[in-house]
Amino acid sequence: MKTKKNTQTLAPSFSYKSSASNFTGSWRFIKPLYQNKMPPCNMGCPNTNDIQGFIEAVNNNDLKKAFSVLTRTTPFPAICGRVCYHPCESHCNRIQYDDAVNICALERVVGDYALEHGLALTKTGAKTQKKIAIVGSGPAGLNCAYHLRSLGHEVSIFESRSKAGGMLRHGIPEFRLPKKILDAEIKRLLDLGIEIKFNFKINKKELENLSKNYHAVFAAIGAYKPKEVALNGSDLKGVSSGLNFLLSHAYEANSFDIKGKQVAVVGGGNTAIDTARTALRLGGMPTIYYRRTQNEMPAHPDEVREAMEEGIPCQFLANPVECRGSNGKLTSVFFQKMQLGEKDSSGRQKAVAIEGQNFEVKVDFLFTAFGEDAEMEDLAQPLENKWGRFIRKEHFKSNMNNVFLGGDAVQDTQGTVVHALGEGQKAANIIDNFIQGKPLPEYSAGASAVTYKDLNTAYFKKAARSKTPERGHAERKKDFLPVTDALKKEAYEHEAHRCFSCGVCNYCRNCELFCPDKSIKFKSDGMKSLSIDYDHCKGCGICVYECPRCAMDMAKE
Ligand SMILES: Cc1cc2nc3c(=O)[nH]c(=O)nc-3n(C[C@H](O)[C@H](O)[C@H](O)COP(=O)(O)OP(=O)(O)OC[C@H]3O[C@@H](n4cnc5c(N)ncnc54)[C@H](O)[C@@H]3O)c2cc1C
Numbered sequence: 001m002k003t004k005k006n007t008q009t010l011a012p013s014f015s016y017k018s019s020a021s022n023f024t025g026s027w028r029f030i031k032p033l034y035q036n037k038m039p040p041c042n043m044g045c046p047n048t049n050d051i052q053g054f055i056e057a058v059n060n061n062d063l064k065k066a067f068s069v070l071t072r073t074t075p076f077p078a079i080c081g082r083v084c085y086h087p088c089e090s091h092c093n094r095i096q097y098d099d100a101v102n103i104c105a106l107e108r109v110v111g112d113y114a115l116e117h118g119l120a121l122t123k124t125g126a127k128t129q130k131k132i133a134i135v136g137s138g139p140a141g142l143n144c145a146y147h148l149r150s151l152g153h154e155v156s157i158f159e160s161r162s163k164a165g166g167m168l169r170h171g172i173p174e175f176r177l178p179k180k181i182l183d184a185e186i187k188r189l190l191d192l193g194i195e196i197k198f199n200f201k202i203n204k205k206e207l208e209n210l211s212k213n214y215h216a217v218f219a220a221i222g223a224y225k226p227k228e229v230a231l232n233g234s235d236l237k238g239v240s241s242g243l244n245f246l247l248s249h250a251y252e253a254n255s256f257d258i259k260g261k262q263v264a265v266v267g268g269g270n271t272a273i274d275t276a277r278t279a280l281r282l283g284g285m286p287t288i289y290y291r292r293t294q295n296e297m298p299a300h301p302d303e304v305r306e307a308m309e310e311g312i313p314c315q316f317l318a319n320p321v322e323c324r325g326s327n328g329k330l331t332s333v334f335f336q337k338m339q340l341g342e343k344d345s346s347g348r349q350k351a352v353a354i355e356g357q358n359f360e361v362k363v364d365f366l367f368t369a370f371g372e373d374a375e376m377e378d379l380a381q382p383l384e385n386k387w388g389r390f391i392r393k394e395h396f397k398s399n400m401n402n403v404f405l406g407g408d409a410v411q412d413t414q415g416t417v418v419h420a421l422g423e424g425q426k427a428a429n430i431i432d433n434f435i436q437g438k439p440l441p442e443y444s445a446g447a448s449a450v451t452y453k454d455l456n457t458a459y460f461k462k463a464a465r466s467k468t469p470e471r472g473h474a475e476r477k478k479d480f481l482p483v484t485d486a487l488k489k490e491a492y493e494h495e496a497h498r499c500f501s502c503g504v505c506n507y508c509r510n511c512e513l514f515c516p517d518k519s520i521k522f523k524s525d526g527m528k529s530l531s532i533d534y535d536h537c538k539g540c541g542i543c544v545y546e547c548p549r550c551a552m553d554m555a556k557e
Contacts, residue, residue: 028539037503044091081108125152138166140220140407143424220407233323238330242275258284267369450503511543
């Protein structure tokens, strides 16, 4: 039996009016707060792109804003939307729910929109009268130039070749990154007033001149020198590096007539895959030989899959030991059969030769892709180096006072476009502080990001990832037209909608809906905002609990 409440003894100290006139907020001892946190995708981007921010803009159907969010850090969304290996996606919390958001494809949508609509990069800051020289126009050099120019500095790029872009132009083939996209994004960047001197190779003497005549120098010369291999007969005609083959094709030099010829490509990285796919499109008959198995291949899995779909055979656990020929021309390669052994220091299983198990393959061309070193030539004397790469000290410094280093040319870099972009951006911030005599910024691992466990996933629906459209392999392998296509409107809207917006309030208004005290107010007069009426919020914490994306916290009063 329910006991009747004694209203006399429980008599409250407030009047019996509407709750609005009673300041029930005084009952509270902890309070809710809006507290945006680090989304894991943003944290996983080596160039610190605000991924959640640009996807939110796509979600609001504002591609112009999405472009302005992305170009705070990168001038190249259309390039990255095609070739970035998107480490951000492997950090996406959605992986644990159904599948990662297709961030790369969304970036491409924004990049292509900006090019189609002629969107310019934001105007630069006031002129500072400081001059910076950049050596190399790959993604590291170009992004460094972008950020320094945006800060108002005068930037001159020195490029040894006749065109800008580094490996974006010379390595990555047209069918993955069309030159017209590359040219358009580079032009838009140079339109900010960045000078570029082509066919200008910086050697030791020139570097010393740059160091004297500029306030700072950023050297990002990439890694163009194919690693040498001890292979008998490697001087035969028909034996070359995959990178030389790709460079020859990029410059339309056509030094290799491979039509109808058997081509062995040796290696398991991106250069090997791009070499084989380019050879296939030029009418050659390529086979990839790799000394480990598919699991250990360093190439991006999507590219390995695409190559296999195009019908390129891969022979695993095979290592070349000798080239043979007649009249100075390659006719066959001897391979040794391998097996996987113990793990090496990197955790990968070593490839171990199986004695006495060699086999011969008749081939017309052998393209090796065993990795690349920096083509340092006489720069090796002023700049300290080891194992084919420059040694970089703290704060991207070299051993020369005002010369900074970055990109693929230095040790311990990851060898991807987005890592090179990130190096360029960080170097620009360091150089900016250096020339102004300010303390140099530190780059540490940073704050921790919102995890899957932090989310309230009850509010999300399972939804399949919008896959990047690809041309059929039978058709695409015949030409250099793009292999992939952009997501159509419906697909990219769906994809943007899949973003959990981890840690960042996107005004879903769940907090407002669930607040029992009606203490949460939403406003949308131009700018959206949510505010908490602390006079009446009793600190129950329901809003924080029901926030799907962990963008609220409870804090002590
Ligand atoms: C075949 C291939 C495919 C790849 N595919 C991808 C991909 O799909 N996605 C991805 O993320 N990464 C990919 N990469 C890796 C990526 O391209 C590189 O990590 C990135 O381009 C490195 O940028 P960087 O600016 O350090 O150097 P680079 O891009 O190599 O640019 C260096 C520039 O410096 C110039 N230079 C060199 N020496 C001098 C000198 N002495 N004076 C003046 N200029 C000089 C060069 O001509 C060049 O323009 C690929 C690499 C290769 C080889």
